[in-house]
Amino acid sequence: MSNAPPYVVRLADAAAMTPTTAGVKAATLATLSAAGFPVPPGLVVTSTSWTHADAARAELERLLAHEDFSGVARFAVRSSAVSEDLPGASFAGQYETFLDVPKSEVPDAVTRCADAARSDRVASYRAARDESPSGREGIAVLVQPMVPALAAGVAFTANPTTGDRAETVITAVRGLGERLVSGEAVGDEWIVRARHATASRAAEQAITSANARAVAALGRRVQDLLGDPQDIEWALDGAGEVVLLQARPMTALPAVVEWAPPGPGLWLRNFRLGEWLPDPMTPLFADWLLPTIENGYLEGMRSSTGTVVPFRYATVNGWYFNAVPIPSARLLLGAVRESRGKVLPVLFNALIRVSRDPAAADRAVLGRLYSQWLDVELPAYRRLVEQGGRLITTGTNRELAEIIHRVGAAAGRQLWYLAIVGGSAWKMEARLTGFADKHLDPLRNDGPLRDGVQVLLRQTDRPAGMAAHAVLSIDWFWPTSEEMRGGDGSLDEQRRRTMQAERAAAEESCLQALSSKPRLRREFVELLEVARRYAGIREDQARALTLGWPLLRAGVLKLGEHLVEAGVVRDSRDVFFLKRDELDSHTALEGLAAERESEWQAQRRLRAPLTLGRPPRLIGDPIQRAADRARGGRALPPGAIIGQPVSAGRATGPVRLVTDPDQFDAFLPGEVLLARATAPAWTPLFARAAAVVTDGGTVAAHASIVAREYGIPAVVGTGDATLRLTTGQWVTVDGNAGTVLPIQRP
Numbered sequence: 001m002s003n004a005p006p007y008v009v010r011l012a013d014a015a016a017m018t019p020t021t022a023g024v025k026a027a028t029l030a031t032l033s034a035a036g037f038p039v040p041p042g043l044v045v046t047s048t049s050w051t052h053a054d055a056a057r058a059e060l061e062r063l064l065a066h067e068d069f070s071g072v073a074r075f076a077v078r079s080s081a082v083s084e085d086l087p088g089a090s091f092a093g094q095y096e097t098f099l100d101v102p103k104s105e106v107p108d109a110v111t112r113c114a115d116a117a118r119s120d121r122v123a124s125y126r127a128a129r130d131e132s133p134s135g136r137e138g139i140a141v142l143v144q145p146m147v148p149a150l151a152a153g154v155a156f157t158a159n160p161t162t163g164d165r166a167e168t169v170i171t172a173v174r175g176l177g178e179r180l181v182s183g184e185a186v187g188d189e190w191i192v193r194a195r196h197a198t199a200s201r202a203a204e205q206a207i208t209s210a211n212a213r214a215v216a217a218l219g220r221r222v223q224d225l226l227g228d229p230q231d232i233e234w235a236l237d238g239a240g241e242v243v244l245l246q247a248r249p250m251t252a253l254p255a256v257v258e259w260a261p262p263g264p265g266l267w268l269r270n271f272r273l274g275e276w277l278p279d280p281m282t283p284l285f286a287d288w289l290l291p292t293i294e295n296g297y298l299e300g301m302r303s304s305t306g307t308v309v310p311f312r313y314a315t316v317n318g319w320y321f322n323a324v325p326i327p328s329a330r331l332l333l334g335a336v337r338e339s340r341g342k343v344l345p346v347l348f349n350a351l352i353r354v355s356r357d358p359a360a361a362d363r364a365v366l367g368r369l370y371s372q373w374l375d376v377e378l379p380a381y382r383r384l385v386e387q388g389g390r391l392i393t394t395g396t397n398r399e400l401a402e403i404i405h406r407v408g409a410a411a412g413r414q415l416w417y418l419a420i421v422g423g424s425a426w427k428m429e430a431r432l433t434g435f436a437d438k439h440l441d442p443l444r445n446d447g448p449l450r451d452g453v454q455v456l457l458r459q460t461d462r463p464a465g466m467a468a469h470a471v472l473s474i475d476w477f478w479p480t481s482e483e484m485r486g487g488d489g490s491l492d493e494q495r496r497r498t499m500q501a502e503r504a505a506a507e508e509s510c511l512q513a514l515s516s517k518p519r520l521r522r523e524f525v526e527l528l529e530v531a532r533r534y535a536g537i538r539e540d541q542a543r544a545l546t547l548g549w550p551l552l553r554a555g556v557l558k559l560g561e562h563l564v565e566a567g568v569v570r571d572s573r574d575v576f577f578l579k580r581d582e583l584d585s586h587t588a589l590e591g592l593a594a595e596r597e598s599e600w601q602a603q604r605r606l607r608a609p610l611t612l613g614r615p616p617r618l619i620g621d622p623i624q625r626a627a628d629r630a631r632g633g634r635a636l637p638p639g640a641i642i643g644q645p646v647s648a649g650r651a652t653g654p655v656r657l658v659t660d661p662d663q664f665d666a667f668l669p670g671e672v673l674l675a676r677a678t679a680p681a682w683t684p685l686f687a688r689a690a691a692v693v694t695d696g697g698t699v700a701a702h703a704s705i706v707a708r709e710y711g712i713p714a715v716v717g718t719g720d721a722t723l724r725l726t727t728g729q730w731v732t733v734d735g736n737a738g739t740v741l742p743i744q745r746p
Contacts, residue, residue: 008063009043010043011026011033011039012041015033017044022047024080026080027080028247031225043060045140047082057107060107069103072145075101075102077099077101077142079097079117080141080142081139098112117139149237150174151211152177153177155171155234156250157216157219158250160252160253161605162254162606168220172188186728197209201724203729207236214242215242219232226249228249231249231250231251233246254606260612261316261613261614265324266612267611268322270610270717271324271698273322273415277475278473278676278696279473279676280604281475283578289552297415297416300412305335305339305346306342309331317606321612349364358531366534391403397559407548407552417541421541422539426698432453433452440513448509451649452736455502455648455711456510456531458502459539466481467543468481468482469547469550471549471681472660473679476576478661484681510528539709542680568590569588569589569590578593604659637741640740641740642739646738649736652731655731656727657727669688672692673693674694674721676694676696677716678701686706691714693714693731694714694718695721697716703716704716707735714733721740
């Protein structure tokens with residue numbers, strides 16, 4: 001009996017034991033305690049004790065009565081399994097934990113904790129990882145005094161979303177950390193990088209920046225000792241000191257990715273086509289449809305201006321980026337020469353004059369380009385789509401590829417007219433805003449224009465509903481609205497009438513304010529008319545752009561069916577993860593498609609920056625400029641998220657993160673829609689949303705325009721709001737200042 005292993009040991013003595021005896025959690029904490037880390041003392045009921053339960057219980061009661069724990073009334077009882085907290089399988093949340101256990105009830109809590117190792121939940125987790133069954137013999141139990149926590153939480157010594165090893169991500173709540181672990185509370189979030197702590201979410205105000213730096217320093221020391229990025233649990237004790245409660249290797253940590261600019265200059269994620277791509281691109285779209293659209297865009301430009309000025313675009317970690325154009329004298333002279341001067345009036349009126357005298361720009365060039373689109377380009381696009389639709393079921397691979405190419409190129413021409421004509425709408429709105437600031441100041445301060453001039457531009461009398469070809473993204477992987485269930489996004493009649501009345505009242509107030517200034521009144525009427533008309537044109541052109549998407553998707557999926565018939569892939573949807581030159585393959589490509597889809601899913605979890613590279617000195621960074629304007633020199637509370645204010649008003653509500661159409665039905669009235677970006681097929685959610693927040697987007701993006709139509713606040717271009725906010729978290733969205741502030745639930 002003298003050689004029998006101990007049944008219960010002090011945590012400090014468990015450092016000499018193997019994880020098989022003490023369990024991984026206790027063995028790790030014992031090692032850290034021996035190295036001088038601030039680990040609370042404790043007892044370990046070893047995995048060898050269960051065949052001698054009575055002796056183990058007696059030993060546990062004796063040690064609990066020892067002077068080391070004489071002043072302790074409450075304990076935490078946690079599992080320390082042999083297979084727990086491993087690099088490949090954390091078993092997080094699988095076993096039971098009992099907190100605030102009276103000393104007299106600790107032995108029974110230890111037994112219940114051990115019995116949890118045989119639960120169906122743990123058995124299923126093991127089976128999913130092809131691990132052998134285990135019962136009490138594979139588990140030890142850790143008993144420690146309860147820490148009177150002022151705050152508690154978890155910390156990752158590498159960013160779990162991006163894989164960035166230079167960042168420590170900390171989540172904190174007031175009091176015990178169990179509210180966080182159980183999901184009851186969202187908690188504050190801090191990111192610490194090079195001793196600089198930033199609160200990305202601070203609804204509870206649980207810790208200070210100094211606390212965050214202390215937690216990060218503790219986590220880094222643990223990582224230095226144990227050798228891998230760590231997931232630690234910590235608490236601030238009654239004295240405000242950081243205490244280490246648990247440490248385990250981080251699992252499923254993404255590989256580190258570089259966000260290097262693909263060329264000189266500034267690259268934007270949400271510029272041009274980027275506004276229609278809320279996710280990284282699937283391989284076939286990036287390889288085939290994207291360049292086809294871009295080439296069609298240049299064809300449209302040449303037909304209007306007599307020349308082309310190519311845009312630089314690139315793929316970085318699967319995400320679309322577009323370079324800010326840097327006009328040079330040589331480039332402009334070449335364009336003027338090639339176009340025989342035709343390009344000059346287009347550029348002057350569409351880029352410069354429209355911001356100063358929109359009506360004159362409309363008369364000189366924009367109106368003519370709009371007529372060309374309405375009378376020639378749009379009807380040709382419609383005819384092409386109708387003709388192509390008849391080929392889908394019977395067409396050969398070659399015929400399908402040809403119609404896809406022609407429709408894609410026609411969509412590119414549509415994009416050109418949207419950019420040059422419909423894209424003028426926001427410039428006209430900016431001019432109207434400038435007029436109101438200068439001549440209608442009383443109405444801006446405390447009147448119908450206090451939330452901006454958008455109230456004057458609402459298109460409430462236009463046809464309601466959403467087109468069947470509306471898209472979630474222009475990447476043809478995603479379904480169009482006709483493939484999805486749900487409403488069409490129409491405003492209810494009462495809300496429509498209210499918004500019409502508000503628009504009419506605001507317009508009448510402006511006219512009354514200018515009644516004694518006939519020249520300014522005429523200028524206002526002309527400016528309002530052209531700005532309102534182009535706001536509608538922008539909607540019409542954005543709606544028409546994706547007219548060909550049901551055909552494009554059907555054509556590609558038909559090519560996928562042909563590949564299934566040839567034994568190349570098993571599922572027609574695998575086609576989205578192939579390249580153009582692989583569509584004629586006679587070799588099995590199912591594994592390659594699966595590998596690329598897995599990579600694409602990993603890219604979707606990345607924190608893609610809004611900008612890459614350095615802006616030209618004369619142009620500057622438009623994203624930073626918008627954020628600076630939104631801040632307006634005001635000090636913002638910790639955790640405030642800054643973006644571009646694009647639809648006025650303030651609203652408070654719970655966040656609902658939506659990343660794909662499967663989540664549309666879960667979106668409830670009064671929630672704040674949070675998305676990477678939105679496209680027309682998201683419109684039904686706007687009818688229910690209290691406000692909209694997106695990572696990408698600009699003042700001319702879909703989210704901006706539709707939010708203004710629905711009269712709800714919107715903040716776009718936040719960069720990473722989808723990673724800083726979580727479903728159920730309460731926020732206040734200020735569409736005037738461009739801020740999103742996490743708050744405690746009212």
